[in-house]
Amino acid sequence: MENFFRSIGEFFLELTQSIVIVISILLIVYLFFAQPHQVNGLSMYPTFDNGDYLFTDKISYRTGKPKRGDVVVFKAPEAAQCPTGTGCDFIKRVVGLPGETV
Structure with missing residues (x-):
């Protein structure tokens, strides 16, 4: 026993x-290294649909800069209206680089 x-x-x-x-x-x-995010809204459609989940790489931009066409995640400006009301992350595609006019 x-x-x-x-x-x-x-x-x-x-x-x-x-x-x-x-x-x-x-x-x-x-x-x-990686962080999960949920897509809110249709601004990235058809690449990402509303409610999609994705993992973002946290290392890539420590060693290099974003290039045209990259999808990036960043903290929303304070003036942005976030669904949670406390701040959120934006998921957007890079269309212009520093010094360019869009």
């Missing part, structure tokens, strides 16, 4: 360790 309780205890210890490792890895990926 003692071995039974010991094996159950070892099982739950391993399970807890595995869960902590998985959550740690997901947190690191979320904070430094």
